[in-house]
Amino acid sequence: MRHNGVCFSMILPDSCRETEISNSTKECETLEVEVKKKNQTCQTLENDLQDFLQENKHVNLQWFNSSHKASEHEKVKLEYAQLKETLGAVTKERDLALLERNQLQSKLENLEQVLKLWNLFHSTLSYLCYTASTGFCSAVLSNALNMSVAFQCPFWEF
Secondary structure, three states, X not given: OEEOOEEOOOOOHHHHHHHHHHHXXXXXXXXXXXXXXXHHXXXXXXXXXXXXXXXHXXXXXXXXXXXXXXXXXXXXXXXXXXXXXXXXXXXXXXXXXXXXXXXXXHXXXXXXXXXXXXXXXXXXXXXXXXXXXXXXXXXXHHHHHXXXXXXXXXXXXX
């Protein structure tokens, strides 16, 4: 028998040993059950840790992808701003070129009108000179005066 952990082996030596063995066996079984529970808890914690590490890896990959996308987005925004600036400059150049073309077109049309008037004046003057040789001097002089008014200069400068 045991009393406070002391075996009274003098009284019943075999039964005390059996009791001690029985108690040790029960204690061992209890410890085995606790070890199994702790092993299960440990396995559960290891599984949870693996799940957490896997989730952490997934989150880090998402963060990296988001970071990469943000970086690409910034590059695209910068390129867009540069292209927009270039487009503005090219549009301004185009508008100036169109304005210059319109001004030159207007000048060309004016020169064409002057050339037509000059040709008309020249043919009229030739005709007048011809008619002057045939006696129509006053008509020649009148037409020359009209042409000088059209060109805004004296007729003798032609």
